[in-house]
Amino acid sequence: MSQSVTSLQGVGKQTAAQLATLGISTVDDVLFHLPARYEDRSRLTAIKDLNVGEQALVEGMITAAEVKITKRRTLVCMLTDDTGGIILRFFHFSYAQQQQFQVGTRVRCFAEARQGYHCLEFIHPECQFIREDKPAPEIHAQLTPIYPSSGTLHQHLLRSLARQALQNLVLIDPFPPTIQAQFQLLPLAQALQTLHAPPVTVSTADLQAGQHPAQRRLIIEELLAHYLSLRRLRQQAQTYQAVPLPAEHALNSLFLKNLPFQLTHAQQRVSAEIAHDLQQTHPMQRLIQGDVGSGKTVVAALSALSAIAAGYQVAVMSPTELLAEQHFRNFNQWLAPLKINITWLTGSVSKKQREQALNALATGESALAIGTHALFQEAVTFQRLALVIIDEQHRFGVEQRMALRDKGAQANFHPHQLIMTATPIPRTLAMTLYADLDISVIDELPAGRLPIKTVVIPNTRRAEIIERIRQVCQTGRQAYWVCTLIDESDALQYQAAEETARQLTENLTELRIGLVHGRLKAKEKEGMMQAFKRGELDLLVATTVIEVGVDVPNASLMIIENAERLGLAQLHQLRGRVGRGVVDSHCVLLYQSPLSEIARTRLGILRDTQDGFVIAQQDLSLRGFGDVLGTRQTGTMRLRIADFQRDEGLLPTVVEIAELLLKDYPETIQPIIERWVRVQGEELVS
Template sequence: MSAASPEPGRAPLTTLPGVGAQTAQRLAARGLATLQDLWLHLPRQYEDRTRLTPIRDLRPGVPAQVEGTVEAAERGFRGRPVLRVALRDASGGALLLRFFHFRAAQLAQFAPGTRLRAYGTPRPGPHGLEIVHPSYRALGGDEAPLDEQLEPVYPQVEGVGPALLRKLIARALERLPGDDALELLPAALRGEVPSLRAALLYVHRPPPDADLAALSAGTHPAQRRLAIEELLAHHLSLRRQRIAWQRHAAPAFDGPGALAARLEASLPFALTSAQRRVFAQVRDDLRRPRPMLRLVQGDVGSGKTVVAALAATLAVEAGAQAALMAPTELLAEQHFASLQGWLRPLGVETAWLAGKVSGKARARALEAIADGSAQVVVGTHALMQEGVAFRRLGLAIIDEQHRFGVHQRLALRDKGGDDGLLPHQLVMTATPIPRTLAMSAYADLDVSAIDELPPGRTPVRTVALGAHRRPELIDRIRAACAQGRQAYWVCTLIDDSDEVVAQAAQSTFEQLQAALPQVRVGLVHGRMKAAEKQAVMRAFKDGALGLLVATTVIEVGVDVPNASLMVVENAERLGLAQLHQLRGRVGRGASASSCVLLYQPPLSRLARERLATMRETNDGFVIAERDLALRGPGELLGTRQTGIASFRVADLVRDAALLPQVHALAERLQAEAPGVADRLVERWIGGASRYAAA
């Protein structure tokens, strides 16, 4: 097949009958702009209206279609308006249809003797089985034919009714071209899976005997065909980003590493073997004249910052600058304090730049960055602003990179010098990336893992308690502080809110101050000025405060070895990764440490599973796998910002087994049919591909 043939499916939706400007606008708000977008807007479930089920054979919880005669209909107003319709069929079975949202005119449709066909899920009611809000239609004298295929139920589009959406997708499918025009995967590479056309038609219009269980689970061969193509497009896109990235030149830092050796010798602790291994990998990358793109993942407290500092000394030794960017001012300030403490005694000048640095201090910092006297620069996204010019940026270190928007990361990458050399990039995360996610979403990165904690770290014991046990917890804090230990109490809001059942930091701070008069209590939240936050954090670190009440600003980077108790209020509102990060603030010293997850009952199923996982394991990699299974990749990677891994069909948990096949297919396609690879990326990702690996 010629790679130059025009791509079908690009026609705008306004070419379909029934799509005016307003409907097109509503569809576009959901990301549906072309025929192809409708082809790939797949059903989330199916309704079987191809047959009728006798009422006496209905089973609770099993969706079914019935046909019967209305025996009676009545409106009731007990508590709220309700419309009840009694239906009976030839099997002798009786069924109640119940409506809570209805118009008065509807009552006329349910005159006794009317023949009705209704579809829904029966459930036990006070007088036998009932269906709440079934879809239904009144039948005239003629026999109404049953559907010949399962009826698809599509994800909702605001302002476009389900019937209209079904009709538009059916019209779009009428314009589906033949296999020759649509198929991109050569038959030799496709194997046993169906063609794209056959897969799309099957998924949108499954026959009555289709395997509904496989379709619901997303494991039907037709769905796997679509998933393979989408995963392939994403993988090809990332692979190209890597190839394009490595076509650029970068400064080679191949000096003797004397500064790194001096830094290591001056540290008050020994590096773990995992830190040594990862630093050796980073050093090998930096010796090459092409840009490094490496992700260093390590659990909370595994010592990533030291590896970053060692990498920075290699850049400084070669006469280049290193920049470390963190997502919050608090974390950036902590990194700055650590790096300054390690590097200043070695004669390395560090600078600090954040949004709140202003006036003369800002001017001095900008000047030092521009003339190169600031050899290591630490800051927030302020580092990427237009007025910030580096003399020779050789290494960009990005901490918790999934917390940044794509454009921000590209801006830092583009701050290399005028010599055309790109800076090396070292990305760090304390959120361990599950292997399946690393294989797909981070296929453009070399991945290193610091999978060993420093010696002396004690496992943290985790318990979950209902909010009614707060008084016991306060007694426990009183006892811990009396023994000279310290505690955190983390809240998820700053101010009280009527809408969310959560104890806000401000009122919790006041309550705990009153309940613990003998304990010095501090408060930190995101709305405080940087200097205030820093002063409170320093007081806590120095032991002047026994209890720190905080919002989740302390999630990453705070290191207080004497803190041995972490209380997380409304823990049911946080994700696993965030809970694990917070728990990592304790257990940094020799004392046995605890993390108490306070929750507000009743718990949802998801919240119960999260809290159970936290009690069962301290292993960040296990937690990451569970988090991926529970929440999906979008939440884990912060893909609302990136567009990465926001799959339409594929599911990284369900389809993990397809990845090796996809990777092998990508290699062959790139080698044998690069033009086809281009069109695959364009079909599934379009113009977003530049950002996928930023």
């Protein structure tokens, strides 16, 4: 057990409380609180040799100091050496700090040189005061670490604690020597010593890029900890019992017979994988990845029938009411002929409807529940829940997913879980992020789907686009016009969509135009969508609420206004609302000049490809891991040193080491998990 951080010199109750906000409560925590960056203070620079934008260490004498009061109170000092002078400027200082900068005082300062009015300046430099009765402080032979801090803890203290922790290092290296040798991993103690006090010969470029062997050692261990923790979740789930559900039954055959289309080979393959899982006596934990329009919902419906045919209940949870409404319509269309009772439950249903829904689920009268997060609220009980289906799972936290699973736990029985996402994730990354799940991929679009032709057009050609809508709608086809804003508030989205709808109505007087936005009541939104689906509207103006769940085969034109403001994944989802019929479809990405370089790249990628996996990979590169993959990952994997995007190439090594540890060194697994997988402290700054 690691000693308390209070055992280190300089840590009292108040400092311990401040360290706790960084997740530091033990000496081991100090060791794994790694520098965010490094500074080279290994040599003194003459003031005349300073360059704007460069960080440097200088030493000189204070030749002038005064407090100036203009717009803000500022302490301004002149520091000179034999070669020249530089201004030291402080905006935040106490009286005691001011008194330290007396004329004649010798000071060593480190900061970034900036161009001032008359000469170069240091803004809030880090200072050491040199006294005549004491020897000058040594110039560090190592790079100086800069640690993540909450802002109340000084870097001097964090460096002191790291030095003390390294001097008393008693950590056990969890990797056996054979593993270290096989994968060329530095010993733990050497890696920590290098990262907290790197020699000046170490490449700062490698350190900043996360490429140094010392970082690689800890990155692999941290990724391994998260991978093993998910594998453990999977093993734990397999110790639960589940109701085995039949693969073949009358409902299955009748459902497939009534479908107006045939399942693709990919849908058949994934359905068979799910059917195999559902026959087991432990809960299925399967993720379906499928691009926009690949037909995940049909596969989910087929899976639900296995539970319903055996006399059990199914819950289908979606992140938004619009997507839940779409599922309700689809399931109702497919299952109503089979006399299956479906319950609808979201936060917006009336009190009476809610009471009826709760009663139907509690008594078993309803075999299928479709809704939003309202499904896992405390008041909701199921009589015999055997299967949970979660769509767009990355928008839910793990806790929400587990809460719905626990709804069906009776005695030692747990429901099967089927999880769906239209956000494709590269295979190696998915294997690591979803190590607690089996993964199926629907990698084939339904027959007859034609590619969507995508063009990128400036907003100055808006009149041409409006005329194009007129032509398309006059042929009997329908179109979407999607409004986006930087501020995603419902109020501003609504205003933008309403104004756009007004302008289009004035210009397209012969067309029937509808409006959908987040402020509409569920019934109004549903009515408008149904009118569009029935062909009673030619053009639907909408906010991004239609990103998922809308299926209108007759719609063949999508206009996305201010497309430069959206991420690749969201643009790809929106584009997927067209191209669902058997005619050529088009997507127009309307942008406002000037375009940033990243926006230009993003729109170019979308124009050039429709492959969801390619788009997801590019989105990861442009936006980063947390933004793309959402709450499930960012809520459970708060990484300290690893970065899934940067370190994706290490994941095969992580999986290989994990398999060896699970097989030959199982006693090492718990210490690795405990070291890295835990709740972190406050948001850090450096």
